[in-house]
Amino acid sequence: xxxxxxxxxxxxxxxxxxxxxxxxxxxxxxxxxxxxxxxxxxxxxxxxxxxxxxxxxxxxxxxxxxxxxxxxxxxxxxxxxxxxxxxxxxxxxxxxxxxxxxxxxxxxxxxxxxxxxxxxxxxxxxxxxxxxxxxxxxxxxxxxxxxxxxxxxxxxxxxxxxxxxxxxxxxxxxxxxxxxxxxxxxxxxxxxxxxxxxxxxxxxxxxxxxxxxxxxxxxxxxxxxxxxxxxxxxxxxxxxxxxxxxxxxxxxxxxxxxxxxxxxxxxxxxxxxxxxxxxxxxxxxxxxxxxxxxxxxxxxxxxxxxxxxxxxxxxxxxxxxxxxxxxxxxxxxxxxxxxxxxxxxxxxxxxxxxxxxxxxxxxxxxxxxxxxxxxxxxxxxxxxxxxxxxxxxxxxxxxxxxxxxxxxxxxxxxxxxxxxxxxxxxx
Numbered sequence: 001x002x003x004x005x006x007x008x009x010x011x012x013x014x015x016x017x018x019x020x021x022x023x024x025x026x027x028x029x030x031x032x033x034x035x036x037x038x039x040x041x042x043x044x045x046x047x048x049x050x051x052x053x054x055x056x057x058x059x060x061x062x063x064x065x066x067x068x069x070x071x072x073x074x075x076x077x078x079x080x081x082x083x084x085x086x087x088x089x090x091x092x093x094x095x096x097x098x099x100x101x102x103x104x105x106x107x108x109x110x111x112x113x114x115x116x117x118x119x120x121x122x123x124x125x126x127x128x129x130x131x132x133x134x135x136x137x138x139x140x141x142x143x144x145x146x147x148x149x150x151x152x153x154x155x156x157x158x159x160x161x162x163x164x165x166x167x168x169x170x171x172x173x174x175x176x177x178x179x180x181x182x183x184x185x186x187x188x189x190x191x192x193x194x195x196x197x198x199x200x201x202x203x204x205x206x207x208x209x210x211x212x213x214x215x216x217x218x219x220x221x222x223x224x225x226x227x228x229x230x231x232x233x234x235x236x237x238x239x240x241x242x243x244x245x246x247x248x249x250x251x252x253x254x255x256x257x258x259x260x261x262x263x264x265x266x267x268x269x270x271x272x273x274x275x276x277x278x279x280x281x282x283x284x285x286x287x288x289x290x291x292x293x294x295x296x297x298x299x300x301x302x303x304x305x306x307x308x309x310x311x312x313x314x315x316x317x318x319x320x321x322x323x324x325x326x327x328x329x330x331x332x333x334x335x336x337x338x339x340x341x342x343x344x345x346x347x348x349x350x351x352x353x354x355x356x357x358x359x360x361x362x363x364x365x366x367x368x369x370x371x372x373x374x375x376x377x378x379x380x381x382x383x384x385x386x387x388x389x390x391x392x393x394x395x396x397x398x399x400x401x402x403x404x405x406x407x408x409x410x411x412x413x414x415x416x417x418x419x420x421x422x423x424x425x426x427x
Contacts, residue, residue, distance in 0.1 A: 005199060005200070005202070006383070006384050006387075007384075008202070008203045009199070009202045009203055009206050009380065009381045010381050010382065010384060011203070012202070012203035012204070012206040012207040012210065012381065013206050013207075013210045013225075013378070013381035013382065014210075015207060015210075016206065016207040016208065016209070016210025016211040016213075016214060017210045017211070017213065017214035017221055017222060018214065019211055019214065020035070020210065020211040020212065020213065020214020020215035020216075021214040021215075021218055021219055021221070021222075023214075023215055024214065024215050024216070024218050025218070025219075031215050032215070034211070034215070035211065035212045035215045035216065038207075038208040038209075038211045038212050039208070039209075039212050041204070041205065041208040042205050042206075042208035042209035042212060042377065044205070045198070045201065045202070045204065045205025045206075045208070045209075045377065046205065046209075046373075046374060046377040048198045048205075049195070049198055049359045049360075049363075049376075049377060050359075050363065050373065052191050052194055052195050052198070052359075052360055053155075053359075053360050053363050053364060053367075054158070055187055055191050056187075056188060056191040056192070056195070056360045057155075057158075057159070057162075057345060057360060057364055058158070058162050058184070058187075059184040059185070059187040059188035059191065060188050061159065061162045061163065061166060061344070061345075062162060062165065062166045062169065062180075062181070062184040063181060063184050063185045063188055064166075064305070064306050065163070065166035065167060065169075065170065066166065066169065066170060066177070066180075066181040066184075067181075067302075067305055067306065068082050068302065068305075068306050069167075069170040075298060076409065077295060077298055077299065077405065077406065077409045077411070078298055078299070078302060080405055080408065080409055081298075081299045081302060081303070081401070081402070081405040082302070082306075084401055084404060084405050085302075085303065085306060085307040085401065088246075088307070088309055088397070088401060089307065089309065089311070089312050089343045089346055090312075090339070090343045092239055092309050092310065092311070092312040092313040092342075092343070093312035093313065093316055093338070093339040093340075093342040093343040094339055095235075095238065095239065095313050096235055096312065096313040096314070096315075096316035096317045096320065096338075096339075096342065097316060097320075097335040097338060097339050099235055099238060099313075099317075100231065100235055100316070100317040100320040100321065101320065101330070103231050103234055103235070104231065104320075104321070104324050107227075107230075107231070109223075109224060109227045109324070109325075110220070110223065112220050113220035113221075113223045113224040113227070114224070114324075114325060114327070141157065141160060141161075142157035142158060142160070142161050145157075145158060145161040155341065155364045155367040155368045156337060156340060156341050156364075156368040159340075159341065159344050159345065159364065159368075163344065169181075191360075192357075195357070195359075195360065202380070202381075205377065206377070206378065206380070206381045209377055209378050210378065210381070213378060224325070225378075225379075225382055228321055228379065228382070229382050229385055229386060231317065231321060232314055232317045232318055232321065232386050233385055233386050233389045235313050235314055235317040236310045236313065236314045236317075236386060236389035236390055236392075236393050237389060237393075238313075239309055239310045239313045239314075239393045239397065240310070240389065240392050240393035240396055240397075242309075242397070243258075243262075243309075243393070243396035243397045243399070243400040244258055244259075244396075244400075246397070246400040246401065246404060247289075247399075247400040247403055247404070250400075250403075250404035250407075250408065251289070251400065251403040251404045251406075251407045251408075252407065253289055253400075253403060257288075257289070258289065258399075258400070260288070261285040261286075261288040261289050261399070262285050262395070262396055262399050264281050264284065264285070265278045265281035265282050265284075265285050265395050265396075265399065266392060266395065266396065268281050268395075269388075269391040269392050269394075269395040270388055270391070270392060272391070273387050273388055273390075273391045274391065275304050275308070275391060275394045275395055275398065276304055278391075278395050279300060279301065279304055282296075282300055282395060282398055282399050282402075283296055283297070283300060285399045286300065286399055286402050286403055286406070289399070289403050290403075290407070291402060291403055291406040291407070291411060292406075292411055294411070295402075295405075295406035295409070295411040296402055296406065299401075299402040299405050299406060300398060300399075300402050303398040303401060303402060304398065307394075307397070307398065307401065308346050308390070308394045309393055309394055309397035309398075309401075310389065310390045310393035310394055310397070311342070311346035311361065311390070311394075312339075312342035312343050312346050313342075314386060314389070314390055315342050315345070315346070315361050315362045315365055316338050316339065316342040316365060318362050318365075318376070318379065319338055319342075319362060319365045319366045319369055319371055320335075320338070322366060322371050322372065322375050322376075323369070323371055325375065326371075326372070328371070330369070334369050334370070337368045337369050338365055338368065338369045340368070341364055341365040341368040341369070342365050345361055345364050345365065346361070358376070358379075358380045358383050358387075359373075359376050359377070359380060362376055363376060
């Protein structure tokens with residue numbers, strides 16, 4: 001039986017940690033020598049992932065905003081939906097900034113596990129210095145975007161510049177606008193191919209990194225990774241559950257009716273881990289909630305393209321957890337930087353299983369907060385469970401947000417169309 005890519009990477013993590021822990025426990029003389037060989041191999045794989053960050057983030061932001069602008073031109077409903085999406089993405093990031101530290105205080109990682117993992121990750125770059133609020137404001141707008149792109153600390157200023165560039169691009173005439181959009185879409189597609197190539201050899205890099213962690217951290221490394229998965233998944237659960245009050249307060253949909261409507265799309269989300277694959281089921285769900293195809297056919301594809309509600313929350317939760325591993329106290333400025341980076345880097349992220357974009361979505365947040373990105377190469381191996389929760393939350397929030405946008409625009413009273421009747425037969 002052919003193993004899937006996430007399964008191969010997860011197995012490489014488990015085997016690498018196990019061999020490293022056994023070698024450490026047995027006191028084998030070759031352990032440190034093997035770790036010194038494995039460490040640069042894992043480092044090479046990490047560098048291969050890092051080289052995709054800037055071009056992929058830049059191209060996805062531009063194509064995401066360009067696509068959203070095209071949709072907004074089409075109708076007032078699309079404009080309202082985009083405003084709702086932006087507010088919910090920002091709220092998702094703020095939720096993580098408040099909830100993740102609270103969860104870590106309530107359910108702390110044992111000191112032994114944290115210390116062991118810090119020791120194993122000692123070669124990672126230490127967290128950066130905390131900028132003052134005045135310094136943060138001064139550097140928010142880059143004087144040199146090219147220099148910002150080449151600086152780890154300049155990721156957020158680069159994102160600000162690309163947002164300005166993308167919005168300015170939407171003011172161009174149709175032909176030059178389409179040319180630029182096609183150019184950056186080609187870059188994004190090319191970089192995603194490179195990411196998939198790097199992930200294809202991921203088991204080698206993850207095995208090497210896991211062996212080093214197991215050989216230096218021992219058994220507590222397993223506990224630390226399990227604790228990480230539970231904390232980040234818990235943040236995603238809260239975003240997922242928020243779809244019900246959103247549908248109730250914004251769309252006047254009761255919780256039982258909403259649960260029945262999204263049940264089939266939830267089952268599909270669990271099995272595919274892809275919002276795009278759930279689009280037909282989401283269309284049926286919104287129809288059951290009284291949203292005509294004339295509205296859901298506009299809003300839901302936009303939601304799949306630019307609105308991943310769990311993204312800001314769970315991505316920022318990962319960054320906060322890395323700071324927690326290193327014993328780095330996060331200030332309000334750090335969290336503000338993280339919120340801004342998390343809310344903006346979600347725009348345009350491809351609607352595919354999370355391992356393909358895990359690193360390039362979260363690394364910019366870590367860099368904006370002055371945190372090391374090396375642990376991400378290890379955490380990508382345990383993304384399977386959090387990614388299931390990401391998709392469940394995204395699908396539920398897509399349906400809820402579409403219902404709110406449509407009903408607040410007066411679409412619930414429209415007569416049933418032929419498309420609605422066909423959708424009803426297929427439900």
